[in-house]
Amino acid sequence: MRTLKLLGNFLICLAVASVVVFAVVNLLPGDIAGVILGPNASPESVAALRERMGLDEPLVMRYVTWMGTLLSGHVPRSALSGAPVGADIAGRFAVTGWLVFFGMGVAICLALPMGAWAALNRHRPSGWLVSGFAQFGMAIPAFMVGICLTIIFGVKLRWFPANGYVEASTSVTGWLSHLVLPSITLGAVQGAILVRYVRSAFVDVLRTDWFRTARSVGWRRWAAVWRHGLRNTALQLVTVVGLQVGSLFAGAIVVESVFAIRGIGTYLLQNVSNRDLPVVSTIVLMLVALVLVVNLLVDLSYGFIDPRLRNRRRLGR
């Protein structure tokens, strides 16, 4: 029953989001005709091209055609080259997907130990040091981190390629080595934010009565955190991680432009500047849908992690 309600919510949100996306995207001034005809465009030729491309139809009509193509399962063609862009979008989503995946991996592997350490030692200098470091990490803009890493590791030490991207199919090592610096940049910034949430999640758990009970039956501090703290913080962490996916994709746009990775971010920026509206609105809708899907998965995972919800379903109460 609960899953059905969540699914319903998800679909309504998606529908409303699609209308909002289409409206905002169509606000973009200047249009594709100007782009195609380029600097030597004359008003008459632009008008003629607009007419031929059906750009003068009312907004609602264009929304209906756009949604029509989407709902019927295939991706609208690029208005610029007329070529189908389904494969392009999918390819680029995969690139950014991997960047976000590794970025989140770095963030979690950074934040969990640091957050737990900062929580357990919150009254000791070592604890302040860690949270101070996280505070500082949050304050540095992602592109600054990116530039520094590129210069130090990419250009000076040449441990890793400064930027660019290699498909996994061509060479796995090339693919991995190209992703190291960008995912560390993305992961470091998001990790710093995550540390604060992990710390406060663990502090909440440390202040609960059941943690005190665990301590009173003989568990050492770290063991009690591992046995009883972890699962209870998982609930809060899954929520935060879910919420962060949105900001991760936004961060990816910046990281992609610093590291010249042909992910969905740079592709989107490029299409926005080409005013290729069908492609832009499709990509934006996909990004929004992805965040909504992640939120849905997070809600569903609650039942998994927290038996209180799980058993309610089992007992049918």
Add this chain to the structure above:
Amino acid sequence: MLCLHSSTGALVDRALDSGATYNPYGRIMRTTAARVVAATISAVLTVVLTACGGTSAPADRQLVVGVSTSPSSLDPTTADGAAISQALLYNVYETLVKINDTGDIVPLLAKEWSVSPDGTSYTFELQPRATFASGAPVDSHAVIASLQRIIDDPAVLPILKKKMEPVSSMTAVDADTVQVQLNQPSNSWLFDIAERAGIIMDPNSHANAASQPQGSGPFRLDNWTQGDEIKLVRNSSYWGTGTKLAGITFRKYADPNAMNAAMLSGELDIISNVAAPEALSQFSDKRFTVLEGTSTGEIILAYNHASPALSNLQVRQAINYAIDRKALRDSVWAGKGELIGSMVAPTDPWYQDLSGEYPYDPAKARELLAASGITDLNLRLRIPTLPYAPGAASYITSQLAEVGITATVDQLEFPATWVQTVMVERNYDMTIISHTESRDIANFANPGYYWNYNNTAVQESIAAANVAPTTAERDQLMAQAAKLISDDAAADFLWLLPNLVVTTSDVTGVGANAVSLSFDMTAAAAPPK
């Protein structure tokens, strides 16, 4: 990278239980944590080691060229944008005649050509063995079909149609000879068909030329990821002396600094045009060679002659005097690129150095402004989002303020909004743009152009030059037009965009100048690695 599975309850249970050997006081904590840490370290190590190694047997090189813009379509005749010709002209698509590195017209698909005395009839002898990559022969029918398409197909860009206006008829004398009849002599027609207007396409590829270009050049298209990379590979069945390279990849870098960084870290072999010249110092070590040539991109401070203040000659001249163009170029473009006085590049046959016409003289500027009777002048400087524009705009606004002209700057996103606002709606006073088209002085003779500039004297001398019987007369008339434009302060010609090519030291055969829109790689070579 092994990461903590904190999302599924069951998994966490099993992880805890499996590791739980239940010896007291939390030792279980240590064994599981040890395993996690070990796994992570080994994962990171494998990544670091593989990144540095990786050697393979020596093979022909696939050179990677960094470019700053990427095409939205691959058909140079129906979509504008320098990026298309940069990659495809001469490399994939060939023309009857070609512009070489020094700006001269040399034979290509036409091994020789002759012009009738009155200059209205051109006869081209085609290369007999020339074939398209698809194997079809490049015969007179194919040539005429391509040229005729420019005239007939409505989708073709109006500017190219205008270049083919002089053509009255084309006849295939025999399989290898084409005779073109013009309705009046035109000195620029031959130069025009050496570029986009004259590309010879494989006849049966006209339909989907936008995504699958079929030409007769030394390279053919292997793969195109829109907005990012164009990968060309060697055309093994090329009719002429083919290339020694395995292929060329044109990779787009939106951010000039990212392109420089990629070159420095060995990702790129060639940078087609360094958009951030102040960073050239990074390539000073022996690993790189820097080629400083000229291009045909004149960076101008364009005036909208329809706006009241700028229709006044004295105001335009005052602005020209108020700007120290040498200091502007030195600080905005690190001193690279030649100073020019009119819409002419040194590689144009009728070039005269007019850069001294308006020396930096704020006092004279104030004097002219006072004479013009226009006070507290406020002009809108609407610039495109291109690397040279913001720096130049800031510089110019500050120097105009010195002489009492306030310029408000706003940045229009290029190409979409800038083209719409400046080119189509003409809703601007001044803008800063570089005109990369070669020999584009003719635009000053076209009152319909976005400058709204209508000077009959200029129009007459350029028209006369076009029909002048001898090239010498043509050059004299064109030079006269250029002088008229400069005297009339039709625009302020800031500097000529330099062509800064950076290559790794082992790459040879890359031209320094950018005389045509093409990045000609037909003669490029590099030792196998």
Add this chain to the structure above:
Amino acid sequence: MTLLEARGLDKTYRRSGNPVRAIRCIDLSVASGDRLGIVGESGSGKSTLVRMLAGLLEPSFGQVLYRGNPINGANREQLRELRRGVQMVFQDPRSSLNPRMRIGDIIAEPLFSPVQPRSIRAHAVERVAELMDLVELDDVAPNVYPHELSGGQRQRVAIARALAPAPEVLIADEAVSALDVSVRAHVLNLITDLVATQNLTLVFVSHDLTVVRHLCDRMVVMRDGVIVEQGRTEAIHANPTDDYTARLLASVPRLPGH
């Protein structure tokens, strides 16, 4: 004259998906001058009952009558009468006072309620001083904040706030349960005095039988939403008819030798 009456009251909560029936068809009447005790363990529904009597909770079925006429959400005039005549004091002193208001303003707040006539707003300041005196808070300045007071003092402020609109009926929901034993005696004495001097009708809810025995002359015992026994306090303490009440009385720990 019966001031407050419940006829066939019933209340069902929807707690996260599954319905819980807190009150099962209860009839109860409170006459003027009564000192009625409502006793029951946690989950017996005593708090829900008094919240409905005070018009703060909509019953699922049945009616609450104040001075003979029924109260329901729609009838605005009736609700205003109830809001003027009946006031409540709550259990937890930490959550019954707004931490960001001075106690003078807290006590005066009900005087500015839309249900009160505008005339009483004029001399609110004197009224507050009078009330603070009444609840033995005269040694405390009205501009202090709740966190500067002890638990007992905070509960006295809550009582003063309840008495501000001079109600007829005072409902106390576990008013002393959260207080220390030593402080509880002060507050109980205060309530006894106020009931006498302000001729209030008292409805006292508690899980502690000894407190109810001390304060109330009539008493009602509730269990799982039903009244299992009601009558005079002394009679029930002497010989409880219902075995649940008997077990309740027996479980109260006694000091040896008393």
Add this chain to the structure above:
Amino acid sequence: MKRAVLWAGATLVALVVLACLVSVAWLPTDPNTVGTPTLAPPSADHPLGTDNLGRDLAARLLVGARSCLLVGVVAVSIGAVIGVPLGIIAGGSRGVAATVLMRGADIVYAFPALLLAILLAAARGHASTFTAMAAIGLSTIPAFMRVTRSAAVDVLAQDYVMAARGAGFGLGHIALRHVLPNVAPVVLVQSSSAFGVAILAEASLSYLGLGTPPTTPSWGRMIYEAQSFVYSDIQLAALPGICIAAAVLGFNLLGDGLRDLLDPTLREITR
């Protein structure tokens, strides 16, 4: 320790505000005047040297503080002015109203702030500070709504709200007199961290060329323009970077300090 965090945050923020005020009153030279020498080392009339166009770096940094504060103030106030009341309404209402509001928040939340800013900036056709502020402000609304809603739910469960209802007060009075004052600390903490986020977002936007227009100095823009000088004149990029980090760190520390100061539950004796 709690005091140290608060003081550190307050001093950093004070520095930024001071820079902003000073820039309004006095500037070493006009930040936009070009001239020679370009890329000059620190000297008497250019305390921090000049950039590649010969403009005075110190003046540009001071003026940059102005746009940074401006974006922060406007973005946070948009977020607070719209987010807080909606949060309280969502907290107070049951059933459809609450779900509609929170679903709306989810949708806006699903739009990453940067994406919104890019679209809006492009929509207005040219980079302008206003679009950056509007976009970032819009994107902070869901965070304010969530924070306010959960605080409002706690407050509405307190007995003093029940007592106020018992005294005959309507929802309006309760929201203003009881909910708002008790939600204020949470909102204050959220505002200061939102300020940090806004500054970072503005910097990223100008880095992408979409934030403040080129002629008004902004720290993000300065970093972008100085990027190609990173090998020769590192200070052109480093100084604005340090300013951004200091400002954001200041607001975050201030937020944490305020949270500890205003959060009574922090006194614990065990564990």
Add this chain to the structure above:
Amino acid sequence: MMLKVDQLTVRFGRRTTPAISGIGFHIDQGERLGLIGESGSGKSVTSLAVMGLLGDTARISGSIRWKGEELVGRSDAHYSRLRGAAMGMVFQEPMTALDPTMRCGRQVAEVVRLHAGADRGQARAKVLEILATVGLADPERIADSYPDELSGGQRQRVLIAMAMVNSPQLLIADEPTTALDVTVQAKVLEELDRMLANTGAGLLFISHDLAVVARMCERIAVMYRGSIVETGRLDQVLGNPQHPYTAGLIATADITSAEPGSRLPVIQDFWRQS
């Protein structure tokens, strides 16, 4: 002597006034001591100090000797060996004292396997046995349920089972039945009494309710504002209290002796706060 506490003083963070100062008492094998005091008197801090569960900000001085061995200042590793084996503890609020995401049986089994190192099968049997002895009707169902499916009384019994499963020599109970209904409280106190008698364990019973303490302990200590004002045998202290605060406490504890509706005795009648 099993447990001897001498001059125990605890300060938190930078606060100068100590939470408890100069606390001294002893509990011998099988002996039961009641600690009576109002909120803020420091009785909980004392119990947590004995268990070594005070947070990092606590600065402890004085001595706590367990079977002659000094505990103050010992490492957490050492202390952990005692907790749940030699000393067990039960807290006030059962609703939040159990890990909501783990079944109750498993939480009790953990304590067995942690200290006794038994394998899964033996642990399960021991768990069901202890759940029965604390008076839970259906141990099987309780073991497989999650905490939020049980009532307050059942949860408190599970917590007592966790504390007593390794038959500790000393049980510390901090207001164990204050949050329970009076009928449940009576049953739980009775079961607790029986278990302590069977295992011969000592008890440190903390409460604000004199009647409850009187029911469970033979000696009591009265705490006021962080120090012990009086100690002695139960009947001695109740019979003639030496300290005026104790007399006040006893008088206000039992309100049944006063006439209903009359003025109740207040602590100020006996004891003027210094």
